[in-house]
Amino acid sequence: MGVDVIRNLKRSYLLDLLNRNERIDGRDFHSFREIEVVPNVIETAEGSALARIGETQVLAGIKFEVVEPFPSDPDLGVFITNAEFLPLASSMFEPGPPDENSIEFARVVDRGLRSAEVVDLNSFFIEDGKVLGLFLDLYVLDYGGNLFDTGYLAAMSALLNTKFPKIEDGKIIRGEYTGNLDIKRVVTSTTFVKVDRYILIDPLLSEELAADSRLTVAVSDEFVVAMQKGGSGGFKKSDVLKMVDIAFDKRKDLIKYLR
């Protein structure tokens, strides 16, 4: 109930601003907040990166394990994405098993990376019954809206800076590497919210709470590789196509943080 009252207040405040062509933090409708991506922040992980968009911070860590392949793909490596909504990141997060938002976040980041075949899982085969498993874990450290794009930046930067472990006798030799993980494509995402008739990119938390609906569009060079709508509001076809265009356009900026 509390959230609902706040939502209505925030929404009317936000709409007043939007009607005057303004946003809460002074940005125009189609600008990102300040972005920062720092790779290799965790020495114990095979790959890592801290991404920040405005007040939102996500730390991605990558570890390898030797695992059994899935029976349906006995020659393919395993790629598993998980998200931790740390209670220290927001008073809205509670300790405990992942809730639907955390699961959705991890699965949507996973979807884009998997669709674009960012990592070649064929190269993860070790021997019959043994493959490498890549565990990508997304730790939300500070939540100020737009987890999805922050998560994609952190994940992608971590993958681009991941060292490939040395394997001997079917085991990982920790601390020794044979080179860098081969990355086939770079995925970026742009997240939009619709508030009344306005479409905003990179929503603040308060904009997310007041929004009718949300759409994340993940793209590789020339393809859309994942989309996910959230929220109960509707989109028009023209809205979606416009957002796809903007996602391709924003990619040019976002990719600079992934060099």
Next chain:
Amino acid sequence: MKKEGIELIKDGKRIDGRDFEDIRKPFRIKLGVLKNANGSAYVEWGKNKIVAGVFGPKEVLPRHLENPHKAIIKCQYSMSTFSSLEEHGRAGPNRRSIELSKVIREALENIVLLEHYPRTMIEVFITVLQAEGGTRVASFTAAVAALIDAGIPMRTIAGGIAVGKVDGQMVVDLGKEEDNYGEADVPMVFTKEGDILLLQMDGMLTKEEVEFALTKGYEKVKNVILPELRRAVEEKYAGEIVKKLEL
């Protein structure tokens, strides 16, 4: 994603013999299939067999979720342990079913007139008994049918469809092999008016292909899915109304 050696399109036909824009058969909706639920529906869509049951509006549990302005929807999508041709599935929610329950619920929240029932809860349970790809959009459609059967007022109706890409060709209503080995899948829910309430996508598509999916998806919802929903409602209720009017 793509697997070599599996030919999904041969001589201009799909692996199950369909044309590119054909919806699987049978496609049949039936209302009122369960006795205890306040509303229920059964959907057969290709080899998908899905049952949905609705309870409520009823007391909210746990109480703190109660909203003084509107009803809340609780939605649970699940697959039976024997629903897939492969291994025995695990019972209970998993990460996939939790995500799908969320996107189905959000789409339902758009059309149900929640403000008519403040401080209540509407429960929507969907079980996929047998699965053949496209279960989330078939499940959404089953849920709408069950809500209608329960007499829950809605501002409009909506239905789901998936459009995707297999062997370089855009096709409507992916079957199981197309879902598993195709290049892209776009599950969608549209209202009668064409508003998009559920939209997901995986695989690789150009902007033009996304546009095709949205255009074709709405066309099929409007011309195939919603008319069948209407037929199912009339099948159960039109007869009764006529009977009651017999003086």
